[in-house]
Amino acid sequence: MEMRNLIVMLTVLLNSEYCGAIHWLGLTVNGSSVGWNQTHHCKLLDGLVPDQLQLCRRNLELMQSIVHAAKQTKLACQKTFSDMRWNCSSIVHAPYFTPDLEKGTRESAVVFALASAAVSHSISRACASGELPSCSCGPAPAEQAGPDFRWGGCGDNLRYGLQMGSAFSDAPMKKSRSGSQATKLMHLHNNAVGRQVLIDSMETKCKCHGVSGSCSVKTCWKGLQDLSDVAADLKSKYLAATKVIHRHVGTRKQLVPRELDIRPVRESELVYLVSSPDYCNENDKQGSYGTQDRQCNKTSNGSDSCNLMCCGRGYNAYTEKIVERCQCKYHWCCYVTCKKCERTVERYVCK
Template identity: 80%
Template structure:
């Protein structure tokens, strides 16, 4: 029996890996951080990449540190964005092996695919502007005529290069003949990847720096820069909350994704899509990829998703007090240091039963 259970576990892991191969690169935080990325042989150390991604790695070694950084940022940003909800993205730490919440075409996997796609292009674009990559530099000067009182200058994020390299890497598994997953799964993954990149493109804004005597800002130098990842993640979270459940069916001469409830219209390019409904994530259930909310911190006074009523799923909560030490009564002394006292205060915490 033990042998059978072991074999079943291995089979589940293999199936999961094949289905969610497009985000297996998030596992680069496990082994990619220990690599110097100065030899093509290092690409062989990466588990789960399809041949096309391995080739991209070998041809663009200088890019791989940015890819590793993007994997770290995607994980951290996902967990921060969903820290107030029952599903808190903790399962992303399992990369490159994922639980069912991220391997079966759920609403949660739609968000992670979109965020990962946006993050890798964002990280590469920023790396170009900061001079970290020898293959690219600042973004192109905008074609639009500058307004009154400012001129184009500075070093803008190279969104064009970031999108090209990022999409080539994250879309490769869905376009590879050697990757697993159904056609429907590949289609929704490609769609959600594109949604992530569109939100990234929409975040490009004009940023300026003032010049002039005594900060008069008589002249401004401006460039195009991307907003930070938390902003992009929050935009995607809104799309996650309004995501559309779809089916994969024959439409004319080809199979397409159409909304399950409103199949009279095509899927919009701006909306996240998913195939499988999610559990409520209240109780721990490994088969569904649910960690449950027992022992999660909740907010007694909130009426949102982090409220004790919603977070604890009606099971109730326990209260306890905690003493924290923090800096207080700080004074600035000329020149040039600050001295503070240490103060203790007691706070009340609430944890789901």
């Protein structure tokens, strides 16, 4: 494991021009231990481009939200892709990344999109919760209230979240002179897709008022769905991502679909430049950890099935004893007692 980590670290040093834009995900390592109340704290994370450092110095209060976004990006990605061969292991060692994120793959597309959405999501909610002095609740909805509800409460400030989030997430691609133009365009496009999915996740949330919970009156506001819901939508786009090439369209070079270059790239689709490994076998040069010893579902027909997860190599079965609460009873007033029950379950892991 130590040798693998060393290889990953050396690789990122040689190819940092591609992943520098998401080095901030490394805030999961030391970001929580920083007070973020002095400008020199901004230098604690290597890899931030000048514009990101400037944003940090001028808006120190935002950094706690960005640290939170880094943590949520990692958790949401790993949870959402836990049933696939690629289970978002590429960001485990952030700010050091596996090679698959440095080559413009569909995996890098979804990580960039999710990270971009997470920054704006975290800032928007921090505004509504009163954690940031520079912003407050989101503006009141323009649409008229219905007969059974009124606008009120404190909605997530998506406008401010998008403004500050895009400034932070897009800065490396807009200012850096390193890296290919195609890669920069790809990352900027996918960042925008992530933020659009976040915008689409805004929904009406309500709280009831009335005698004995009658809900005769409802107070409603606009709020964002959880980041896990955003990640689920991005997973669908990941599965349907479009491979693109960088070529002249008219007087300038643009990203166009490799197979159907007669149409422009849609604003709603994730794009990638390089095909991914199959992630079946361990390969440090490709950024694949392989699926050996990964748990699979014997009865599933989906991506977590033993056939797909194990790449046809077969699987081993073992039994595991689980102790859980059971036969719970409510006692007036007001506690619950439960017994402990033991059951045996069968697990399957890839060969």
